[in-house]
Amino acid sequence: MDLVPTLGARLLIQLWRQLQVSRRRLPSPLASGSPCRKFEFNPKLGIDNPVLSLAEDRGPSDVWLCPERPRFCLLSKEEGGSFGFHLQQELGGARHVVCRVEPGTSAQRQGLREGDRILGVNRHAVEQEALEAVARLIRASGPRVLLAVVAGPALDTARAQQGDGALLCPTLGPGVRPRLCHIVRDEGGFGFSVTHEHQGSFWLVLSPGGAAERAGVPPGARLLEVNGVGVETLTHSQLSRRLWQSGEQVTLLVAAPEVEEQCRQRGMPLAAPLAEGWALPTRPRCLHLEKGPQGFGFLLREEKGLGGHLGQFLWEVDPGLPADKAGMQAGDRLVAVAGESVEGLGHEETVSRIRAQGSRVALTVVDPKADRFFRMVRLSPLLFLESAEAPASPQSTRSASGAETEDPPGADTALPRAPRGSRQCCLYPGPGGGYGFRLSYVASGPRLSISQVTPGGSAARAGLQQGDEILEVNGRPVDGEDDVDRLHQLAEAEPPLCLKLGARSPRGWSGL
Known part of the structure; x- marks a missing residue:
């Protein structure tokens, strides 16, 4: 028996053939470089788009739509852990490059990739900042940080189009934030x-x-x-x-x-690290102290705080001495020295950072109530200071003239302030007896520099990074090949090992 298609069936077959031809002729959105319009279905009007798009719906910040626009990675970490990536400064430039992403970490899960350039940290554009300043902002962010990143080739394209002076990182102004x-x-x-x-x-x-x-x-x-x-x-x-x-x-x-x-x-997420604080029950306090004849007038001890986590706590605040006059309270926890976070640092490293400030020091502290609050909201108290950096003038906060710290045996007195462009670090050997770094020597340029830093070691916790130039060792300048042997001999000497470090070379990198 012959089957004769009805008129309706013939129309359906013809429509289906036209649809197949249209799909074969449709250029790929990726090949043409133009974004594919999202498919929308209106139940009242029916399907008014004869071409079925199999592409996923994507937002305006997706890389395939506009690869030179930054994408945002909201990273988180557990207490004592890391975000899971390493950062270095591009050789011969000011760009901050992700050089390694640890597998299974928040950085990998959120799509951070090797070769990505960091353009923004939380609400700060960092394209023109030094690597050390970028690392400081990331560490000060606490358990969560929002990074604006872009792939290297896309950044080069954007720079060619907009010029090197243009800032590519979108920001939110004051009053227009979560x-x-x-x-x-x-x-x-x-x-x-x-x-x-x-x-x-x-x-x-x-x-x-x-x-x-x-x-x-x-x-x-x-x-x-x-x-x-x-x-x-x-x-x-x-x-x-x-x-x-x-x-x-x-x-x-x-x-x-x-x-x-x-x-x-x-294309920005509504992320907590962007937030402004309103009617908060407590805030961090920045104390400015100037050392007096009897010292600063407090003791620093490492002990367990909330949740059993180790921290640096301030005790035995002597009445009438600089710490007391600046508003320090016994039981305050130290969170930053000179605006730089000391979260996760051991006692010796924290002491060395205080001493490196000389006779004047700026300490950021939280009382137990503030500590509980900021741990609950999973944000660093340093995000809610009046400014991201410690105020330069003692008049901007409560200040006082002189810290005594509870020192390990054999520790020296406070170090003199390092000249501008250099910094002081005092190292104590780790459990295995080493300091956790390697040296390199070159005949020209920076003679003696840090070539490798062991993650989690004493040097890493004290802030040493690959590329740091060593200017002095225990107060003695270094300027020759013999200093390498002398420095190895000092590893057997009584700690601490005090180094004066010069400005980091462009190869410097930081694990975060």
């Missing part, structure tokens, strides 16, 4: 209700004059975190339970509609 708001419940509760579109998408509706509005929560804000925990995987009932379990106070990370729009246009 907010970390601490809300204390009053007779009207927290002063907001929550609306949601689907799981993980929540917005706040404020009560006029309520606790949330007074704490700085903007109208129509998107909710991002509750007490340091993201809400993207929570249902509405789970979120309600978390808010109820917060008790009398809660800390929310929120973003106003205009902030959300600015981040969307720039």
Whole structure:
């Protein structure tokens, strides 16, 4: 029996053949260099696009759409761990290159790749900064850091188009950032209700004059975190339970509609390290001390703090001496020296950094209440100082004139301040008896320099990096090949080993 196709069947067959021809003739979006328009289906109008796109939906910051635009990697680390990558300065240039990514770490999971150039750290553009300053910003970020990166070839293309002077890293100005708001419940509760579109998408509706509005929560804000925990995987009932379990106070990370729009246009995530603090219950304190005849007037001890983690704590603050006058309190934990984080450093390395400042020192500290708060929200207290660097003038914070530290046997007195462009480091041998670095000697240029630093060793914890030039050893200048042998002999001498280091060469690198 012959099968005669009906008119409807013939039309369907003809439409199918036209569709196949259209698909064969369609140029690839990757080959043409033009982005593929997202496929949208309107149930009322039907399918109005005869070409089926198999490409995944991507945002405006994806590399395949615009490879010269930065992509953002939000990295996190556990207490005492690392982000899992190493950074070096490009030879002959000022670009900061990811030279190694450790497998299984946050850096690898978030898509950081070898050869990527670092353009921004949190809310700071770092394209023109020195490698040491970039590493300092990353370490000061605490358990979470947001990096703006771009692949090397794409950066070269962008530089050729826009010029070397153009900054490629998008930033958010003051007042146009996510907010970390601490809300204390009053007779009207927290002063907001929550609306949601689907799981993980929540917005706040404020009560006029309520606790949330007074704490700085903007109208129509998107909710991002509750007490340091993201809400993207929570249902509405789970979120309600978390808010109820917060008790009398809660800390929310929120973003106003205009902030959300600015981040969307720039391809930036709404990340906690970008946040400004509003109505926070406590903040870090920067103390400026000038050494007096009786010293600074405090003791520094290494002991276990919150969660059993080791830290450097300030005790025995002598009344009337510089530390007391500057506002130091017994039990404060030291988080930075001269604006540089000392988190994760051992006692000896911390002491050497204090001594390297000479008779004037700037210490950033947190009291136990502040320590608990910033650990809860998983952010470094250094992100919420009035400025990213310690103030240069003692008048900007409470200051005082003179630290005594609880020193290991045989330690010297405070070191003199190193000349500008150099720095002092005092090393103590590790458990195996070594200092954890190797030397190189060249007949021209920097004579004696650090060629290798053992990760986790005494030298690495003290801040030595590959490429550092050694100017002095225990107060004696080095200028010849014989100094290599002398330095090896000093490894057997009584610690500490005190080095004066010159500016790092472009080959310098840092593990983070």
